[in-house]
Every structure is written in structure tokens, then in C-alpha cells.
Amino acid sequence: MRLGEGFVHFLRAAYARAYVRIVGSFREPVWLISDAVLPAVGMCAFVLLYRALGAPASFEALAVLGGILSAFWINVLWGMGTQLYWEKQQGQLQLYFVSPVSRMAILTGMAVGGVLATTLRSVAGILLGFGVLGVRVPAFDVGLLAVVFLVSMAALYALGMILSSAFLLFGREAWHVSNALQEPVYFMSGLYFPLRTLGAAAWALAGIVPLGLGVDAMRQVLLGEAAHGLAPVPVETAILAGMAVILLIVARLMLAHLENLSKREGRLAQRWQ
Amino acid sequence: MPSASRAPAVLTHDLRRTYRASRGGGEVSALAGVDVRIERGEIFGLLGPNGAGKTTFIKILTTLLFPTGGEARVVGFDVVRESQEVRRRIGLVSGGESSGYGILTVRECLWMFAQYYGVPSRIAWPRADELIAIVGLEEQAHSRINRLSTGQRQRMNFARAFVSDPEVLFLDEPTLGMDVNAARKLRDYVARWVREREGRTVLLTTHYMAEAEQLCDRVAIIDRGRVLACDSTPALRRQVQGGQHVELEVRGAGPELDLALLSGVQAVWGAPHPERGTRTLKFRLPVGEVLGEVLRGLEAQRVQVDSVSTRETTLEDVFIAIVGRGLEETEAPS
Numbered sequence: 001m002r003l004g005e006g007f008v009h010f011l012r013a014a015y016a017r018a019y020v021r022i023v024g025s026f027r028e029p030v031w032l033i034s035d036a037v038l039p040a041v042g043m044c045a046f047v048l049l050y051r052a053l054g055a056p057a058s059f060e061a062l063a064v065l066g067g068i069l070s071a072f073w074i075n076v077l078w079g080m081g082t083q084l085y086w087e088k089q090q091g092q093l094q095l096y097f098v099s100p101v102s103r104m105a106i107l108t109g110m111a112v113g114g115v116l117a118t119t120l121r122s123v124a125g126i127l128l129g130f131g132v133l134g135v136r137v138p139a140f141d142v143g144l145l146a147v148v149f150l151v152s153m154a155a156l157y158a159l160g161m162i163l164s165s166a167f168l169l170f171g172r173e174a175w176h177v178s179n180a181l182q183e184p185v186y187f188m189s190g191l192y193f194p195l196r197t198l199g200a201a202a203w204a205l206a207g208i209v210p211l212g213l214g215v216d217a218m219r220q221v222l223l224g225e226a227a228h229g230l231a232p233v234p235v236e237t238a239i240l241a242g243m244a245v246i247l248l249i250v251a252r253l254m255l256a257h258l259e260n261l262s263k264r265e266g267r268l269a270q271r272w273q
Numbered sequence: 274m275p276s277a278s279r280a281p282a283v284l285t286h287d288l289r290r291t292y293r294a295s296r297g298g299g300e301v302s303a304l305a306g307v308d309v310r311i312e313r314g315e316i317f318g319l320l321g322p323n324g325a326g327k328t329t330f331i332k333i334l335t336t337l338l339f340p341t342g343g344e345a346r347v348v349g350f351d352v353v354r355e356s357q358e359v360r361r362r363i364g365l366v367s368g369g370e371s372s373g374y375g376i377l378t379v380r381e382c383l384w385m386f387a388q389y390y391g392v393p394s395r396i397a398w399p400r401a402d403e404l405i406a407i408v409g410l411e412e413q414a415h416s417r418i419n420r421l422s423t424g425q426r427q428r429m430n431f432a433r434a435f436v437s438d439p440e441v442l443f444l445d446e447p448t449l450g451m452d453v454n455a456a457r458k459l460r461d462y463v464a465r466w467v468r469e470r471e472g473r474t475v476l477l478t479t480h481y482m483a484e485a486e487q488l489c490d491r492v493a494i495i496d497r498g499r500v501l502a503c504d505s506t507p508a509l510r511r512q513v514q515g516g517q518h519v520e521l522e523v524r525g526a527g528p529e530l531d532l533a534l535l536s537g538v539q540a541v542w543g544a545p546h547p548e549r550g551t552r553t554l555k556f557r558l559p560v561g562e563v564l565g566e567v568l569r570g571l572e573a574q575r576v577q578v579d580s581v582s583t584r585e586t587t588l589e590d591v592f593i594a595i596v597g598r599g600l601e602e603t604e605a606p607s
Contacts, residue, residue: 009391016388024376027417091370098335099437100360101389263339266292266332 010105017109018116021079025117036071036121040128043067046192047133058226061137062219064129066191068122069215072156073185075118077178080160083110084168093168097262103255107164111157137222145221148237152214155240158247159210165254185209190216194228202230210243280349282441282474283311283334289342290329290498303329305498306343311491313348313440316467316475318489320482320592326498327478331443334476335365348440361390364439368449372430375419379410379429382418383436390437397436404432407462409455427451431459435466442466444477448484460488482589492588496596510586513557513594518586519564521554522546522579523571538567541598551579557590 025031046063087093096106129135167174186192188205189212195202196216206212217236219227230236290304304326311317321327332338333345336356344351350358373382380401387397405414408428413421421429427450434442444463448456467473479485485492486506493503502509520543543553554571558564568578 005391012388012391012393016385019381019385020374020377023381024374027376090372091367092372094337094367094370095365095372095386095433096389097337098360098363098365099386099389100357100391106389263337266290266329266338 006102009100010102010108013101013105014109014112017106018113019109021110021113021117025120032121032124035074035118036124039070039074040067040125042070043125043129043192044133047129047135056226057136058223060133060135061223062194062227063192064125064133064135065219065222066186066189066215067129068125069211069218070186070191071122071125072115072118072153073189073191073211074182075114076156076160076163077182079114079118080107080110080157081163081167081181082174082178084164085171085174088168097259103259104161104252107161107251107255110164111160114160115153115157138224140222144233145218148214148217148221148233148240151237151240151244152210152218154244155210155247156214158244158251161251162247162254165251165258168258185211188212194219196228196230206230210240210247213240213243280346281310282313282315283309283317283345283347283476285309285330285334285343285345287343288330288333288340288345290326290333290338291341302498304333304340307495307498307500309493309500309503311474311476313472313474314467315490316463316477316488318485318492319476319478319495320485320492320588321478321495322596322598324497325495327495328445329498330495331365331445331476331478334359335363335443336360362440363443364434364437364441365443366431366434366445366447368427368446370430371426372433373418375417378415378417379405379421380414382429383432386433387436392437400436400438401432404435407458408432409458424451424455428455428459438470440472441474441476444475444479446479447477448479448481456484460484464488482587482592486588494592494595501595502591506588506591509588509591513586513591517558517564517583518590519556519558519567520582520584521568521571522549522551523554524549524551524577524579525575538562539594539597540567541593549579555590555593557594 043063043066046067047060050059050063084093087096096103130137167177170177189195189209190198190202190205191211194216195206195212198205202212206216213230213236216227216230217233217240220229220233220236231239285307288304288307288309289302291300291302293299294301307326307330319327319330329338333340334347334352336352336359339353346352347359348362350356350362352359373385377385380398383401383404384394384397387400388394392400402414405411408431410425410428410432413425418426418429427448431447434444442463448459451459463475463477467475475488477485477488489506491503491505492509494501494509502512504512538556538558540554540556543555545552556567558567564581568581571578
């Protein structure tokens with residue numbers, strides 16, 4: 001197969017896998033509640049708390065952005081991390097392994113579909129935060145925000161690809177691990193407060209989960225100095241881009257290792273094992 | 274080594290696979306040196322009891338599992354070193370599997386799998402429609418998969434294997450869970466598909482002897498990881514002809530019944546009759562042996578015979594003669 005044909009095949013497969021997610025977001029409205037409305041409720045609590053305490057208005061915007069982005073972390077955990085394990089239980093993983101499709105195309109489709117579907121759902125958080133609660137932000141560079149958002153999502157979903165392989169190895173523990181990771185990452189990423197508040201530990205935490213740096217950079221684009229950023233936006237964006245590349249490579253290696261293990265042991269693609 | 278274009282559909286040599294035992298640290302042999310050659314254009318059946326090695330064999334050929342010894346090639350490509358070439362040319366249906374996402378429609382699901390095989394959408398959509406008609410799911414074409422019945426879903430899985438127009442199709446218990454009419458239609462389609470599309474090959478494993486008998490050009494009987502016989506069904510039948518095939522419906526047979534005491538025959542148990550409380554005892558009565566001797570042997574063990582019937586040699590008889598037990602039979606009733 002020529003390189004061009006291989007790339008077209010990759011795109012077709014990724015599109016087909018992403019299609020499932022995008023279609024799903026329209027066909028199952030109940031997912032909107034669990035993935036967008038519920039995280040937005042937490043966001044409302046922080047906005048009202050900051051308002052009651054008389055904190056600067058920028059803190060309210062900071063909490064709204066955190067609330068919106070928390071939906072992406074939920075999607076990474078439950079829509080990426082546990083996905084391959086779920087596919088295995090459904091008997092689907094075996095069909096991927098027996099087809100000539102690039103395994104990374106499947107993960108890319110899952111990630112792109114997840115980002116698009118969650119972006120659509122995050123409209124609920126935007127409406128609630130900026131519409132119902134009346135939180136305001138000064139004029140900002142929309143193009144720069146889009147770039148930072150995309151780079152952050154690339155790094156975050158690359159981490160999700162790694163988790164999907166790792167969780168497959170964990171087997172039934174995947175659900176517990178996902179549960180265990182949900183809340184701590186909200187804290188580690190400074191979703192509802194400036195990451196800089198944590199001092200030196202902030203950099204260590206930002207190096208573990210890309211969400212923290214992404215949130216920090218996007219806040220700075222929206223709020224400028226009032227965001228109390230950790231480092232300048234170009235620096236954070238460059239670090240995120242680097243993380244995305246490294247995490248993608250690790251994800252690819254892990255998936256290849258996993259498939260190899262599956263063929264050696266004869267169990268991973270098998271249901272109920 | 275034959276080139277890929279002229280190579281047999283499947284060629285294995287001394288194919289072996291062992292698994293680590295879950296307890297005790299030993300090894301369990303699933304395949305103990307399998308040599309099979311399947312020509313292009315054949316429908317080849319693989320028959321064996323549970324644990325015989327059929328699924329392991331198919332998993333190796335479909336690149337899902339590494340062999341631990343020997344060699345396997347599919348359309349000339351090594352399943353380990355050239356697995357990607359193999360995958361482009363094969364399709365797999367496992368009975369009882371539930372492929373696809375419940376949120377997609379039947380049509381969308383078939384299209385999705387076609388994309389994984391690199392089939393352009395302009396070909397994939399009409400092909401999906403054609404396959405939907407073949408498996409009789411026209412009314413469900415735009416229904417979500419999670420609203421299909423088990424049988425409908427199984428038919429969709431069957432259609433899925435054809436979306437890439439594979440050169441070699443692996444059907445592992447494909448009609449499991451299907452109603453009789455649907456299963457018959459799908460068997461007819463498989464036969465037509467192989468006949469009409471030059472060079473297409475099917476490797477079928479099934480528990481339904483009649484299915485293997487109706488479809489397969491050749492059948493391999495496998496047990497404990499070894500191929501015990503491999504030939505066309507008429508040739509296999511000839512191997513065990515001579516004498517009568519007898520089926521007795523008996524009652525009162527307890528676990529103490531000693532089949533070895535039955536005069537000169539190797540008998541196996543069939544499934545129990547749920548309403549009559551009887552069970553079928555099957556055996557071939559060699560030439561020169563007298564049925565009365567067997568009946569007396571049963572009477573001596575206080576077994577009541579309700580009915581006696583004799584018939585022509587079937588593939589099941591061949592299977593029993595070679596393996597020593599039936600597909601459905603494992604041990605004496607308790």
C-alpha cells in the first residue's frame with residue numbers, strides 16, 4: 001500500500017470512528033446531562049461562591065472556563081480511557097485487531113469525535129455561565145484562544161489514548177481507576193482556582209496532566225494578567241505541543257505493545273478475560 | 274514458497290499453539306501440529322468438540338494470535354510476519370458476537386466497518402444496502418442496532434464480514450442463535466458467493482453437522498489439537514461405511530451404565546429428551562454383529578429401550594467414529 005493510500009485509509013477510519021461519537025451526541029440527549037449539565041452545576045457553585053465572597057470578577061470567569069473544560073476531562077476518562085476495555089467486553093476489539101485499520105486511526109477518531117461532541121455539549125456550560133449567571137470577560141483574541149484550545153486538546157486526548165491502553169490492561173479495575181482519577185485531576189489542574197496558587201507544586205502537577213497548563217493558558221488569553229498565569233502563553237503552548245507529541249508516541253508504542261501482548265497471551269481481545 | 278497470487282487460500286505446516294495453564298504453571302496444548310491446505314474457491318469445514326482447537330486455529334489464521342510453533346499462511350502471506358497483508362484479504366464472523374455501536378443504524382454500522390477496510394464511501398453505502406437486502410434486514414436498515422433482536426443482530430454481523438469483499442472468509446459458528454430460515458438463507462448466500470466470485474474461499478467451523486454437510490467441499494475433523502481426518506464428505510462417509518447406524522431411545526440409564534459392555538460397538542450418548550425423559554444412544558453396528566446382543570447387554574444393565582431406528586451414514590457418524598464421541602455428547606447421563 002502506498003503512503004498516500006495509507007493516509008487516506010487512516011482518515012477514512014478516523015472519520016468513521018469519530019462519526020459514532022458525533023452522531024451519538026445528537027441521538028442520546030441524556031448524555032448531555034451527564035457530560036455537560038452536571039459539570040456545569042459544579043461550576044455554578046464556584047461562581048456563586050466567588051460572587052458571595054466579593055472576589056474579583058475575573059475569578060468568576062476563571063471558574064466558568066474551568067467548569068467548561070472539566071467536561072473534556074470527563075470525556076477523556078470515560079470516553080477514551082475506559083473505551084478500549086468496553087470495546088473488548090463488547091467483542092469489538094477483536095474486530096479492530098483483525099482488520100487492516102491503523103489502531104491509531106481508531107484512537108484518533110475516538111479523540112476527534114470526543115472533542116467535537118464535548119465542544120457541542122459545552123455550549124450548555126457557556127450558556128449557563130455567560131448567559132444565566134452573567135459572567136463577563138474582556139475582549140480577547142479568538143484566534144489565539146482557538147490555537148491554545150486545540151493544542152491543549154491534542155495533549156489531553158493523547159493522554160486519553162495512553163489511558164485507554166493502560167485501562168485495558170487493568171481489566172475490571174478500569175472503572176475504579178477512572179472514578180479515582182476524576183476529582184483529583186480537577187484539583188491538580190486548578191480548574192476552579194489559579195494553578196499558581198499551589199506554588200512550586202503547580203509545575204509538577206502541570207507536568208502530569210496537560211489539562212492544568214491548557215486551562216492556565218486559556219485563562220490568560222481570556223483574562224490577561226487577572227488570570228494569575230503560571231508562565232507566558234507561548235511557553236505554555238509550546239510545552240503543551242511538546243507533551244502532545246511525546247504522549248502520542250507513547251500511546252502508539254503502548255497500543256502496539258498491547259496488541260503484541262494480546263497475540264502472545266491470547267486473552268486481551270477476548271471477552272470476559 | 275508459492276507467490277501470493279497463486280498460493281493456496283490457507284496453508285499450515287506443523288502449526289502449534291500452547292497456552293500457559295492458569296494453575297500449576299504447566300502448558301496446555303491447543304494445537305499440536307496441524308497441517309492443512311485449503312485451495313482457493315473451496316468451502317472448508319472444521320469440525321471438532323469444544324476445546325478441540327478450532328477457534329485457536331482460526332485466531333492464528335486471522336492474525337489474532339501468534340502460533341508457538343510451525344507456520345501458517347493465508348493467500349501466501351505469513352500470518353506473523355505479513356499480518357497486515359493477511360488482514361486486507363480476510364473477513365471474520367464469530368457466532369454470538371455483537372459488533373457495532375448500539376447508537377448507529379444497521380446501515381451506518383456496515384459503512385463504518387467498510388471504512389476500517391479502506392472501502393470508499395461511494396462503494397461502501399451501496400454495498401451495505403445490498404448486504405442488508407441479502408440478510409433480510411431491509412425494514413431495519415435505518416433502525417438503531419440496540420433496537421435489533423439477537424437474531425437480527427447476528428444477521429447484521431454476518432453482513433459485516435462481506436463489506437470488504439474478502440478473499441478468505443472465516444466463519445466461526447456463523448449461524449449460532451439464528452432462526453432456521455435465516456440460517457438457511459445465509460448458507461445459500463455463502464455457497465453462491467463462493468460459486469460466483471472466483472477464488473473466494475470459506476473456512477467454516479460449526480456445531481451443526483447438517484450445515485457442514487450441506488456447505489463444505491471438504492471437512493477436517495479436529496480433536497485435541499490434531500487433525501484426525503480431512504477429506505470430502507462422501508470420502509469420509511466411505512471410511513466408516515459397513516454395518517448399520519443405529520439410534521436407540523432409552524430410559525433408566527444411570528451413570529453406572531457401562532457402554533464398554535455393549536457387544537462389539539462403540540456407543541455415544543445424544544442429548545436427553547426433555548419431555549419424555551429418555552436419551553438417545555448412537556452407535557454403528559459392524560457387519561457380523563447382531564443388534565440383539567446389544568439390546569440384551571442393555572437389558573442386563575436394567576435399561577429400557579423405547580425405540581430402535583437405523584439409517585444411512587451421516588457426517589455425524591463419521592465424526593463419532595473418528596473422535597469417539599459426538600459433538601453434543603460428553604459423558605454418561607447422571
